[in-house]
Amino acid sequence: MKIAIHNLNFSYNGSRVLENVSNCIEKGDFVTLVGPNGSGKSTLIKCMAGILKTKNGTVRIENRKIESVLPADLAKQMAYVPQSEHRTPVFTVFDQVLLGRKPYFNWRPGKRDLAVTSRVLRDLRLEHIAMNDVHRLSGGQRQAVIIARALAQEPDILLLDEPTSNLDMKHQIEILEILKSLAQNGVTIIIALHDINMAIRYANRIIMLKRGRVFTAGGREIITVENLENLYEVKVSIVKQGEHQFVIPCGHRNETEK
Amino acid sequence: MIMPERILEQYKQHLKRGVRFIASVSMILLTVVSVSIVVGSAEVGFVELYQLLTGKGTAFSAQIVYQIRLPRIIGGMLAGTALATSGAVVQSLLRNPLASPFTLGISGASAFGAAFAIIVLGAGSTYESSNDASAIDNPYLVTSSAFLWSILSVAVIILVSKLRDTLPETIVLAGIAVSTLFGAGISAMQYFADDIQLASIVFWTFGDLGRATWEYVMILGISLVPIMIFFHYQTWNYKSLRAGDEYAKSLGIKIDWVRLSGMLAASLATAIVVSFFGVIAFVGLVVPHIVRKMIGGDDPMTLPASAVFGGMFLVGSDTLARTVISPVMLPVGILTSFIGAPLFLFLLLKNTHKAYWS
Numbered sequence: 001m002k003i004a005i006h007n008l009n010f011s012y013n014g015s016r017v018l019e020n021v022s023n024c025i026e027k028g029d030f031v032t033l034v035g036p037n038g039s040g041k042s043t044l045i046k047c048m049a050g051i052l053k054t055k056n057g058t059v060r061i062e063n064r065k066i067e068s069v070l071p072a073d074l075a076k077q078m079a080y081v082p083q084s085e086h087r088t089p090v091f092t093v094f095d096q097v098l099l100g101r102k103p104y105f106n107w108r109p110g111k112r113d114l115a116v117t118s119r120v121l122r123d124l125r126l127e128h129i130a131m132n133d134v135h136r137l138s139g140g141q142r143q144a145v146i147i148a149r150a151l152a153q154e155p156d157i158l159l160l161d162e163p164t165s166n167l168d169m170k171h172q173i174e175i176l177e178i179l180k181s182l183a184q185n186g187v188t189i190i191i192a193l194h195d196i197n198m199a200i201r202y203a204n205r206i207i208m209l210k211r212g213r214v215f216t217a218g219g220r221e222i223i224t225v226e227n228l229e230n231l232y233e234v235k236v237s238i239v240k241q242g243e244h245q246f247v248i249p250c251g252h253r254n255e256t257e258k
Numbered sequence: 259m260i261m262p263e264r265i266l267e268q269y270k271q272h273l274k275r276g277v278r279f280i281a282s283v284s285m286i287l288l289t290v291v292s293v294s295i296v297v298g299s300a301e302v303g304f305v306e307l308y309q310l311l312t313g314k315g316t317a318f319s320a321q322i323v324y325q326i327r328l329p330r331i332i333g334g335m336l337a338g339t340a341l342a343t344s345g346a347v348v349q350s351l352l353r354n355p356l357a358s359p360f361t362l363g364i365s366g367a368s369a370f371g372a373a374f375a376i377i378v379l380g381a382g383s384t385y386e387s388s389n390d391a392s393a394i395d396n397p398y399l400v401t402s403s404a405f406l407w408s409i410l411s412v413a414v415i416i417l418v419s420k421l422r423d424t425l426p427e428t429i430v431l432a433g434i435a436v437s438t439l440f441g442a443g444i445s446a447m448q449y450f451a452d453d454i455q456l457a458s459i460v461f462w463t464f465g466d467l468g469r470a471t472w473e474y475v476m477i478l479g480i481s482l483v484p485i486m487i488f489f490h491y492q493t494w495n496y497k498s499l500r501a502g503d504e505y506a507k508s509l510g511i512k513i514d515w516v517r518l519s520g521m522l523a524a525s526l527a528t529a530i531v532v533s534f535f536g537v538i539a540f541v542g543l544v545v546p547h548i549v550r551k552m553i554g555g556d557d558p559m560t561l562p563a564s565a566v567f568g569g570m571f572l573v574g575s576d577t578l579a580r581t582v583i584s585p586v587m588l589p590v591g592i593l594t595s596f597i598g599a600p601l602f603l604f605l606l607l608k609n610t611h612k613a614y615w616s
Contacts, residue, residue, distance in 0.1 A: 049508050050508070071507075071510030071511070072509075075509050075510035078508075079508070089556040091497075092269075094268075094269045094272070096501075099498060099501060099509075102494055102495075102509045102511070105494070106491075107491045107493070114266055115266070118265040118266045122265065130265050130268060130269070133554070153509075
């Protein structure tokens with residue numbers, strides 16, 4: 001499903017966080033949003049998810065403004081994975097994932113909701129912990145459950161805000177591999193990531209944000225020393241190994257110049 | 259690999275655990291009700307009760323059972339159910355384990371309303387009964403005043419949260435402010451009251467199911483049942499809010515409406531109970547925690563289980579209150595805390611490995 005952002009602006013208490021952000025993301029794209037802290041990645045994700053509303057600029061899904069779509073219908077097309085859940089409710093894994101079916105039912109889940117939940121748990125290989133308390137899980141398992149909950153919404157677009165920030169390398173790769181296979185099946189993935197190397201490795205499109213504006217956007221060709229140094233204001237070098245390239249931070253820009 | 263059907267089967271088994279808990283508590287409730295009918299200062303044995311049910315009972319036992327004990331028991335069940343369910347809902351909505359409709363100042367406002375009726379509107383204190391140092395000679399005026407003031411307190415809290423934001427923190431803080439304000443109001447009323455008026459106010463603030471009549475039970479039932487059905491219908495919306503406002507919004511849930519309507523319904527239910535029976539502490543705060551400790555934190559069965567447990571707990575406490583130092587009947591509001599606090603402490607110490615709140 002295609003998502004188009006046009007001249008999006010957003011302010012928190014008068015302070016501008018997003019400024020004239022525009023981009024068009026196609027079905028099945030794996031897009032990473034990268035940029036320094038405070039560059040507006042999370043805000044952009046929340047605006048796209050319809051959690052934050054703005055009067056300046058538009059977000060369209062298949063040419064329909066998201067404001068014109070009923071919230072429950074929007075939730076069937078688009079799922080949001082928050083940055084972190086400080087207060088995870090004391091649910092079983094099954095109930096947590098079943099919560100993702102809420103847009104499809106009113107007062108209690110139906111047979112299809114239960115069936116989809118079971119299928120998602122199996123697909124993500126979480127069936128052995130289905131009846132466990134979410135609090136008893138490791139950080140990686142908990143994050144996988146939150147992604148499973150989003151997948152239970154059967155979305156065409158998945159918006160993820162730093163879903164791997166608290167995970168070790170193994171779990172980061174596991175989560176990103178799941179997302180990659182979803183993208184290959186036509187789900188549009190838009191993910192805010194701090195780890196630039198993971199962003200390069202998995203994305204087919206990268207949007208670099210700086211101080212609320214799109215610094216540059218495109219395929220892997222935009223990963224250049226010049227772009228990254230201007231984006232993060234640090235010295236970097238890029239090392240190529242086979243078909244992969246890796247970014248190595250080399251210290252503060254001014255410090256290195258001295 | 260476990261097949262989806264097998265996962266579903268495991269989930270159904272898991273749900274049955276909650277159903278079994280509700281069934282067990284219902285059995286205890288039935289036992290408590292049976293005992294409650296026969297025990298008390300007037301002797302009505304099981305044999306007499308059987309005779310009564312088969313149409314062979316005496317007029318005296320019919321009077322005791324049908325006019326005094328049954329309205330008291332059914333009123334207690336309804337009140338306990340309403341208080342416990344409202345407490346569970348408010349705790350979920352505000353994501354605060356210390357929240358209950360009482361935290362929002364409803365009991366304070368209600369007690370102030372009763373004091374206002376007794377002192378300013380002259381609804382009590384002029385009559386002295388043989389049993390009580392003082393009594394209320396116009397209970398309907400006291401009840402109406404208590405109800406209106408508690409609704410006013412709810413309106414103030416909802417207005418403040420609408421003008422500012424509907425964040426749980428704002429609602430809790432507004433509730434504490436309103437509660438303190440009415441606490442000061444009660445103190446002022448008591449300061450200006452004469453001895454008999456003061457005794458009437460104190461007597462009213464002790465929660466007591468002895469005020470129940472069939473008329474009260476009818477009004478309670480008609481007003482509380484729709485609220486309980488509403489809560490049941492909203493269960494999954496409340497569960498979504500427990501996962502965070504932003505996430506709930508992303509599911510298409512109108513979080514402000516869900517939170518405010520839930521708060522209003524919980525406050526209404528509590529205001530109705532408090533205005534009829536006085537302040538019955540503890541049930542709304544601790545029964546949901548006891549249930550969560552027993553069946554798991556945010557189990558889908560938490561609300562119905564709290565409802566049944568609340569009814570059982572209040573009727574059980576009242577039965578004990580009527581009999582523990584018979585023929586003197588203690589107000590149930592005193593007993594609920596005496597029973598509930600040790601029970602809850604015991605449960606807190608037991609199963610410490612099991613998370614039930616976050």
